[in-house]
Amino acid sequence: MPESPIGIFDSGVGGLTVLKAIKKILPHENLIYFGDTARVPYGNRSPNTIIKYSVENARLLQKFNIKTLVVACNTSSSYALEILKEEFPFPVIGVVKPGAKLAVESSKSKRIGVIGTEATIKSGAYRKAILSLEPFATVFEKACPLFVPLIEEGWLSDKITELVAEKYLKELTEKEIDTLVLGCTHYPLIKDTIKKILKDNVTLIDSAMAVAEEVKRKLPHRKKNKSQGVVRILVSDKTPRFERIAKMIMGEDTLIEEVSLDSE
Amino acid sequence: MPESPIGIFDSGVGGLTVLKAIKKILPHENLIYFGDTARVPYGNRSPNTIIKYSVENARLLQKFNIKTLVVACNTSSSYALEILKEEFPFPVIGVVKPGAKLAVESSKSKRIGVIGTEATIKSGAYRKAILSLEPFATVFEKACPLFVPLIEEGWLSDKITELVAEKYLKELTEKEIDTLVLGCTHYPLIKDTIKKILKDNVTLIDSAMAVAEEVKRKLPHRKKNKSQGVVRILVSDKTPRFERIAKMIMGEDTLIEEVSLDSE
Numbered sequence: 001m002p003e004s005p006i007g008i009f010d011s012g013v014g015g016l017t018v019l020k021a022i023k024k025i026l027p028h029e030n031l032i033y034f035g036d037t038a039r040v041p042y043g044n045r046s047p048n049t050i051i052k053y054s055v056e057n058a059r060l061l062q063k064f065n066i067k068t069l070v071v072a073c074n075t076s077s078s079y080a081l082e083i084l085k086e087e088f089p090f091p092v093i094g095v096v097k098p099g100a101k102l103a104v105e106s107s108k109s110k111r112i113g114v115i116g117t118e119a120t121i122k123s124g125a126y127r128k129a130i131l132s133l134e135p136f137a138t139v140f141e142k143a144c145p146l147f148v149p150l151i152e153e154g155w156l157s158d159k160i161t162e163l164v165a166e167k168y169l170k171e172l173t174e175k176e177i178d179t180l181v182l183g184c185t186h187y188p189l190i191k192d193t194i195k196k197i198l199k200d201n202v203t204l205i206d207s208a209m210a211v212a213e214e215v216k217r218k219l220p221h222r223k224k225n226k227s228q229g230v231v232r233i234l235v236s237d238k239t240p241r242f243e244r245i246a247k248m249i250m251g252e253d254t255l256i257e258e259v260s261l262d263s264e
Numbered sequence: 265m266p267e268s269p270i271g272i273f274d275s276g277v278g279g280l281t282v283l284k285a286i287k288k289i290l291p292h293e294n295l296i297y298f299g300d301t302a303r304v305p306y307g308n309r310s311p312n313t314i315i316k317y318s319v320e321n322a323r324l325l326q327k328f329n330i331k332t333l334v335v336a337c338n339t340s341s342s343y344a345l346e347i348l349k350e351e352f353p354f355p356v357i358g359v360v361k362p363g364a365k366l367a368v369e370s371s372k373s374k375r376i377g378v379i380g381t382e383a384t385i386k387s388g389a390y391r392k393a394i395l396s397l398e399p400f401a402t403v404f405e406k407a408c409p410l411f412v413p414l415i416e417e418g419w420l421s422d423k424i425t426e427l428v429a430e431k432y433l434k435e436l437t438e439k440e441i442d443t444l445v446l447g448c449t450h451y452p453l454i455k456d457t458i459k460k461i462l463k464d465n466v467t468l469i470d471s472a473m474a475v476a477e478e479v480k481r482k483l484p485h486r487k488k489n490k491s492q493g494v495v496r497i498l499v500s501d502k503t504p505r506f507e508r509i510a511k512m513i514m515g516e517d518t519l520i521e522e523v524s525l526d527s528e
Binding site: 038044045046048145149150152160163164167237238239 | 301302303308309310312313382409410413414416417423424427428431500501502503505
């Protein structure tokens with residue numbers, strides 16, 4: 001059905017940057033977002049657990065008759081994308097490939113850095129996606145597990161966040177990269193702090209807009225859709241912390257609904 | 265049964281400090297530990313979710329015929345203790361009361377600081393427990409949400425951890441406290457860093473040993489137990505991160521088993 005919503009999930013609040021980008025270029029689409037705040041973060045968990053949680057999230061969104069699923073979580077995209085594509089009848093779009101494509105297009109030297117959670121970096125998903133597009137690229141990867149807690153604490157431009165960024169990015173700055181992929185949907189929120197550490201010629205890749213373009217390109221019956229563009233935001237655990245950051249990203253009038261993952 | 269194990273749960277790895285203390289003073293007891301690593305951390309979640317997870321963990325341990333349950337998680341102890349006591353037939357011991365008791369005994373000025381996760385501090389559980397023992401005490405509380413991720417990253421004596429501690433503890437140092445409760449089982453791992461920030465006369469309260477004493481005091485049939493003192497460590501998600509920290513606390517030969525919370 002053209003009026004069916006597009007489903008989007010993330011482990012927590014970060015995927016709202018992807019929701020916002022989709023809303024911007026597809027304003028008439030109905031969008032339903034699920035943030036798995038009862039089990040966030042995914043980035044330190046094992047592949048099996050990441051896959052299990054991703055499938056459960058997709059099942060929850062399936063109940064809303066979604067026509068397309070966007071996996072707005074880099075960790076889930078890195079481990080569960082193929083399984084989700086096999087298990088579900090609707091198209092599934094991840095964040096890794098669009099981000100990798102944008103990085104390859106943007107890089108002149110083809111020396112590309114990637115930062116993300118422990119699990120995302122360990123999966124090598126970005127490395128593989130970049131090398132499949134540009135076999136002569138050189139990819140440098142670095143896990144930054146403290147970025148998410150620092151961002152969730154709200155220390156976006158704190159001196160401490162800068163020191164942590166310096167510590168994590170030191171290796172990458174020595175590698176003469178000209179492009180850095182922000183391989184976690186939280187990271188755009190500390191873009192300015194990250195920029196301070198890197199050389200001026202390094203381009204930051206925030207895949208939110210690239211993902212939104214991919215969704216638009218792949219959307220069936222797009223022109224037949226005459227709906228209002230309703231946005232619903234669901235979470236598995238409603239906390240003041242999620243609400244605070246959600247409003248920071250989506251605006252003060254954002255409404256958040258709690259749903260149970262257990263219910264059938 | 266005297267040979268039945270004592271069950272201990274925590275949201276993750278921190279409660280192993282409590283397991284270790286119990287093992288030390290009750291070497292003949294069989295101990296079974298469960299770390300809910302598939303859903304850690306609890307400290308930023310809502311009260312409802314904390315209670316739900318705590319009850320599920322207790323149910324899991326109940327299947328092992330435990331004779332006593334130790335809630336080695338401060339966040340769970342702060343929200344779920346009364347419910348667990350009502351729901352289950354075995355005695356339930358939390359970490360808040362023993363820690364509060366030790367703090368009151370140790371403090372001369374009765375100006376006591378408490379640090380913990382966002383949820384623990386918000387619950388006011390330590391404040392209430394301290395004031396019920398010593399109505400003339402003055403309690404100063406401060407949530408330190410970044411300590412757990414910093415400890416899990418292994419930055420135990422890093423300059424950055426010191427700066428974060430300074431930022432969090434600044435208010436408390438101005439309050440002339442003489443006792444500080446480490447209201448999270450992770451925190452003893454950065455005891456030295458915390459000590460550097462505080463004045464020399466401040467005593468740190470690590471409730472692990474106090475909890476172990478309480479377990480010993482309340483244990484039925486203790487002298488009848490002739491068992492070997494087997495220790496089992498279960499987790500809901502087996503990750504290299506848990507294994508690394510578990511070995512740091514419990515020794516290199518520590519074995520870890522993964523179990524599913526879903527199975528009946």
